[in-house]
Amino acid sequence: MIRFNSILAAIAAVAIAGAGVHPASAQAPDTIAQIKQRGKLLAGVKFDTPPFGFLNEKNEPVGFDLDIVKKVAERIGVPVEFVKVTSPTRIPLLVSGNVDLSAASMTHTQERDKTIDFSITYYTGAQSLIVPKASTIKSLKDLAGKQVSVQQGTTLEKNIAAAAPGAKIVAFKDYNSAWLALVQGRVDALTGSLNILQGFAKDNKDYVILPDRFSVEPFGIGVRQGDSSLRDAVNFALQDMWKSGEYAELYKKWFGAEPDVPLEVWP
Template sequence: MKKKFWLVSFLTIILVVLSGCGKQNSSQQSVLKNARASNTLTWGVKGDTKLFGLIDVADGQSKGFDVDMAKHITKHILGPKGKAKMVTVTSQSRTPLLKNGNVDAVIATMSITPEREKILDFSHSYFDAGQSLLVPKSSTIRSAKDLNGKTVIGVVGSNSVNNIHKVAPHAKVVELQDYAQAVNALKSKQGDALTTDNGILYGLAVENHGFEVRGGTFTKEPYGVAVNKGQDDLTKAINQAILEMQHSGEYNHLIKKWFGDVPGFDYKELYRK
């Protein structure tokens, strides 16, 4: 009995060790190699951000500049038959979903910041945004300096909130879960202004008459494609794909498609020559 018990215990330990090794190897696997094997790249994209990633109620698909970029990058990396699978993320969920391996890469209005670069890797900037303000047209707020003593609405997981604390330290900041809630709060006068990147705000202004974007851009918010640390081959492939798109005219075509008719938005400044 003792020998049998010892043998069972020994085999159990071996199985646990082997299982642990398998998990370790899995976490170290190349996402790019797996994508090429399955001919699919899984992307985290927004579903609540007009112009970049907004779910179309007609077919349930997220559509926008970021979504199209993901599709084009996929074709450049995997070839014309490559498939881009979209997973809807929020500002709050995009990093955890990426770190947990639920998505291969995130292209979701995500600014490249030193804090994020500690845990994620980024492609080169594919869209140079800047933080601004959305206010009612009747508002007396003209710039970020006018926010002191006011209530400013932001979204959880966005670095815009921290920026407001810097430019208007006496402003009260309210953080909500997504942009739909944020806009509703602004409409119901729970705040005096909504702040985030100007590209997102222009999309919100198009959807909500009576509101406009003000304040210029008081920060630089370069958007990058986020991938997990250590996936250098995927980062390199994404950078190469973006460069090829810029040279071929694909990038300019997508910029004009999504931003060409937006009032007040000078899309030509974003063109990559």
């Protein structure tokens, strides 16, 4: 009987594989139903990364990522509650179930894809450097022996190490800490995604962003592994926003320009 049961289990596994369904994903919880039953979407966002997610003068969380998530929640039919995450915590808090999704200026990488699933790319950025205007640093090649602050636990940290092997990389827990280190003169430069650096430079005219661009950063919204219902809801919301023009409006609101990379839209 044990052997017969084993054979039946093997046949079932083959049948599932033949149907293109992974056993784990077939048993994935219906997150959309859980969200509706709870009455709100729990979204992990950053509070320290302008213009994607930060606290305004009223100490309220705002930003491009937050506005995107609001649109997703509207389409699900519930309000959204924002939960503060950082680069080191955005995936653990998602995997543990503390948030339903993570919209936290997160680059979609193969390594991260082993742990969570991602939406389509909703923003494509590039990594750059910001320095004081009086700095002698004019490009990547001038970083040898210089100290460069970066947010820890990000692709940015790996990228700058590869692009400027002679630099001394100083990692901080969040963007604000990395920026403060530059303002206080404890480092010579700060590296990060271009639009995030533009957010810091906007009200700090004594700093300049260098022209070097040394990475491509495709941002995706993270969901738990196998959570196809929520991933589809996010993807369809993003695509609807692109077709309706809502995406372009939000992009111009936060970046002051038209989006130059179109979203992937399925028929």
